[in-house]
Structure formats: C-alpha cells, structure tokens
Amino acid sequence: MEFASDNTAPVPAAVLETLARANAGFAPGYGADDWTRAVQAAVREAFEAPAAAVYLVGTGTAANALALACHCPPWGAVFCHRHAHVEEDECGAPEFFTGGAKLVHVPGEHGRMTPAALEAAISATGRLGVHGVQPGMVSLTNVTEAGTVYPPAEIAALAQVAKARGLPVHLDGARFANALVATGASPAEMTWKAGVDVISFGGTKNGLMGVEAVVLFDPARAWEFELRRKRGGHLFSKHRYLAAQMAAWLEGGLWLDLAARANAAAARLAAGIAAVPGAALVHPAEANMVFAALPRAAHRRLQAAGAHYYLWPAGESLEGPDDAPARCRLVCSWCTGAADVDRFLAPLREMAAAG
C-alpha cells in the first residue's frame, strides 16, 4: 500500500535491460554519444518539433531552474501558482539559478490558475518602473500540484495572456505523460502548439531512475542552456546512462502505457473513496494523484495496516477526534495495481459498513 509518491516506484525491466545494452564497451562523454543523439531525435519526434533543442538533466528541480534561467532576467517576475513546485519544493533553486528573479503567486482553485488571475498578477507587476521587478515569464504545471489537469485549450488561454505581454511560457511537466493520457492530447498540442516555449519533460515520476529532459522549442537559447547546465553541475559526463533510460521509455510508447496504468489506479482509488460515507475528495482526481479527506480513525487504521502516504498539506496532523477528517495525498505509480488500491479501500469500506 505504497501511495507516498510516484518516485517510490521501481524502474521498469525494459529500462534496466536497455541500460545493460548501453553498458557495452566505451562511449564518448558529455552527451557526444550515440544514445544521446538518438534520444534527442526521439524527443523531437514525440513533440513533432524537428528544430527543438533537447537536453537531459538528473532532477526536475534542475530542469525547472535551468529552464527559467534561460528565459527570465534576474529582475524579472516568474508568475506561477501559489502551490507550484518551483515555489514550494525547490529550496530557492529558481531564484538562485535565475540570479534573483522573483516568483509571483497567481491564485486559483485546485492548483489551476485562470487567465483572469494571471492577467491581474501581470498587470500589477512593474508599475513602479525601475523600483520594482518587471514581468518576466509564466510557469505552469501539468499535471498540477493538486492532481488536476489543464487541457491544451486552457494552456493556450494562459499562454495567450503571457504572449500578449511578450512573456515566455514554461511548463513544469514532471507528470506530463499523466496529463497527456488524461486528456488524450499529443505532446505538441499540450506544448508549442498551445504557446509553451520550454518544457521540463519529466521521466522520474513515471518510471525512470533519474532523468528529465528540457525541451527548448526556441533553439536560439540552446547554447545558453548548455553553459548554464554545465555551470549548474548538471552536465553528466557518463551521459549515455541518462539517454538510454529515456530511450527505452519512449520506445514503443512505454512512457504513455506506464502513465495510463498510474492514472487508472488513481481513478479506481478516487471512485472508491468518493463512494465511502465520511470520506471525500479534496480536489478532482484527474490523473495519478488523489487528494482526500478521511476521518482520523480511518487514517490511524490505514497506517497501522502499513499504508504509506502523506498527510497533506504540510501541517495536517492526526491530532483530534476520531470522526474529524484529515486531508492526505495518495499518489499512484506505474506499478500500482487494482489489488493494491482495493487493499487500501477495504478498511475504509469496513469502517463505513460498521457505522
């Protein structure tokens, strides 16, 4: 009953087998190898973006911080959701790598910002001339931090607000595959066709052992990205081992199959929770994450039975009466099966039946 995060899951056998193949003999370092060239071509093909620049890094934080740094000046404002990963979970890396850009919050229900709220935040920035930060860029997350999904039309509406001010758009796609599967959109429809300039294309949350790609749809920024990646300590010398992982994952659409499994498990979990009296969903469960409010007695019983997950948001605790709800986050991964979900739901159903 492992629902703490999709990064607790193992690596699919196909990825390990490809790594073993990539391990044969010598290969040039720093991305000058054939595996890297091949995976760059595969990513360009997946995104229908033949001119895009594609780079690999080891963490999503590096992907985000480097992508922002290439598109936002130090005196710029990065408009992002209040609960964006770049705001809450990266220890100031975006500010550090941009040389001091300021993250400006855009409010919005269920992790999604609206075009009107984005417009208001941009309009309120830079009014004091040289005394304040200037509008710099927009950063969206899909799947959002609340487990909801922007369809391409909503990405396009937000990008249009940004573009009207000449601002570039970044997409944090740590769970991009889950968003694609949830909407049926193609990678191109969800990114450059909707006005996205750069994406952090996540692999780790969807089965890889530590690979994210940054895809710059404007290749004019490619050299700057390379310099920033090296300077930021993220140019891996034995690059083929990053590239081979992502190559195996893209091969034959494995990445989308893995995401479909995670989303299906989460849909089963969400439907099960919604049907239990006394339990409720906190956000619509649209991809592979379920945010729920459960009675504290249910949490105690689940945790005693060995279920792993986080109470969410930070600060939520089990102190309090048995019947008072506490919120939690439940994440499904590519190897969460229906039986795992049912094992989690069983105590909830038993408790509800016992009244």
Ligand SMILES: *Cc1c(COP(=O)(O)O)cnc(C)c1O
């Ligand atoms: C996990 C995650 C990342 C990347 O995190 P790292 O721990 O740095 O790899 C980025 N964005 C979102 C929305 C995430 O959930």
